[in-house]
Amino acid sequence: MDKTKSTKDLILDAAEKLFAIRGFYGVSIRQITTEAGVDPALASYHFGKKQDIFNAVMLRRAEILNRERIQMLDDCIRRAKPNPAPLHEIIDAFTHALLNRSNKGGEGWKSYFAIIAQINNHPELGGVIMTQYFDPLAKKFIAAIQATMPGSQAEDLYWCYHFLSGALTLTFSGTERISNLSGGLCHAKNLDAVHERLVPFITAGFEAFKNPS
Amino acid sequence: MDKTKSTKDLILDAAEKLFAIRGFYGVSIRQITTEAGVDPALASYHFGKKQDIFNAVMLRRAEILNRERIQMLDDCIRRAKPNPAPLHEIIDAFTHALLNRSNKGGEGWKSYFAIIAQINNHPELGGVIMTQYFDPLAKKFIAAIQATMPGSQAEDLYWCYHFLSGALTLTFSGTERISNLSGGLCHAKNLDAVHERLVPFITAGFEAFKNPS
DNA sequence: AAATAAATTAAACAGTTGTTGAAATAATTT
DNA sequence: AAATTATTTCAACAACTGTTTAATTTATTT
Structure with missing residues (x-):
């Protein structure tokens, strides 16, 4: 080796x-x-060029990530058949690989996610780079959510996805603001603690737009 | 004049x-x-120095913003007395001034919020600059939420605040990713549409951590 | 109107920027 | 072993970086 x-x-x-x-x-x-x-x-x-270095950095890990996340989504869809996959499992499939890699993947992964967090919140790059690397996957997830929330309006669900994306990227941006704010009660590095709470939080948020019709 | x-x-x-x-x-x-x-x-x-220019840019609008937001929070607390303020009103007080200014405050405000979104998601600056300018206000809001959700655990609520912060800053980062993703169904510039959905989404997220005891 | 203070200008500083070219070394193929 | 290709090194390029200086203009005060 x-x-x-x-x-x-x-x-x-x-x-x-x-x-x-x-x-x-x-x-x-x-x-x-x-x-x-x-x-x-x-x-x-x-x-x-310098920009090409940046693009290469982006691409290197995006492929690994997307493969893992699609795999998890497919698994939870297959497990639930013939019913639609439960919402909280879809959310988990969306977030698990990210938080897990950020947590236990080493410093390289941590840096990578910090870059993603910045890009995602960048007025120009966010609409270009994120779209390029992650939109195909995002569309699959939204389709799965639509399948399990059939009465809901597409526009609502897109916005909910948007909120999920924001909450998620801030989480692995790695800022320690939450530590200061909570007086040491929470730590941004403790991604297990986040994940435990992120999934029910986002799930409940989506469910607020469940249409009973 | x-x-x-x-x-x-x-x-x-x-x-x-x-x-x-x-x-x-x-x-x-x-x-x-x-x-x-x-x-x-x-x-x-x-x-x-250059850094001082940046600090001056940050400070100029933060003061206006914080005054407005605290005012809204105090109002909704006073209206509800002697009961605690309703959760969805607290969330609205937290977000309303931001989205409103970003929407109707002109280009300067839009730029300002784009900077905030980047800072908030920056691994180093997020824990320093955001803390400096916005933590006193954040603490007031979390205290109000604790008052209306007395049985809940503080640690849960801090994480929920964290998710709110991420969803909110991505929203006024101004990226048009949501437009691409939704095939034109949603537009990032349409902040009224966001606000309509952000408040119930976040409220439901918090309520998932309501403790019935 | 004279004196003082505040604001603006133009020029310069040494250090760094991204990128390129030609020469030297290492690895692979014939 | 010879020839070819791939990689690495060092030096240099003009353009730009943040910041300072001294001279000049404008505004304010006496």
Whole structure:
């Protein structure tokens, strides 16, 4: 087994770590290559422009994530057949892989999610990058929710998804604001505690738009 | 009435607009002063360092906002006396001023909220800047919620507040992702539509943690 | 109107930015 | 072993970074 990392991965790891803290414009190519222990020219040799490094960082983990999440969704749909999958299981399938990777996947994953949180809340990039990497998956989840809440209006459910997305990304942004605010009662790093509460919170939110007709 | 803006405000307006789009590091002082139609040296003459410009941008509107929101909270508490204020009114008091200003307050307010959304989801700044400007107010709201949900556990309520914060900031980040995702059914700019749904969604989320004891 | 203070301007500082080119080394193929 | 391709290094490019200085103009006070 080869544990030595390729130059490409060294650069991506360093870029990921630094982008998470200071954003795209807050990090220079020299800072990235210094962190990676590599010559600055290698960044453009392997990736091209700075923006291409960023795109490569995004893509690397998105594929893994989407595969896992679709798998979990399919599983819970299959288990429930011929009934529609229970709402709380759909929400769990949507969030579980994210929080689990962020929690136990190592520093790289943590950085990656911090970047996602920033992108998701960015006025320009949010509508482009998130759409590009995560919309196909989001559509599958919303379809599953519609199947289990057949009377509800599509517009309501899209907004509910929006709230879910916001609550989720703030959660793995990694800010410790919740720690300060709660006087140490809650810790942002404790993602098990979040997940325990996020799923019932979001489920109840969706159910407020259940249509009895 | 004097409609000519001071140099300070010209700089703050330009900085606000640019920071919203490209973040702190993505904007140079020369870009700000060019946008403001003003000499670059005036930025440091009036504000000092670049970071001080950013802080001034943050502070300018936070004060207005906090005054309005506390006023709304106090009103709904007074109306309900001697009972505790209804949960959905507390949530509305928390969100109304934000969405209303973002909706009808002009471009400056929109930019301001886009910055807030980014800061709130930033791993380092979120725990510092948001705490500094908005935690005193957040504590008042959580106290009001505790009063109306006396049996609930504090830890649960802090997490619920966290989810509210995430859903809310994504909403006024201004990303058009929801438009793409819904195939034009929803529009991020339509903040009235959001508010109509945000309050019942969040209220139901909180109520999932109501303790019947 | 003279004196003082505040605001604005233009020029310059040393350091950093993303990116490229040519030369040198390493790995792979013939 | 020779030839070819892939990778790495070092140096350099013009453009831009935040900030400061001193000179000049405008506004306020005496």
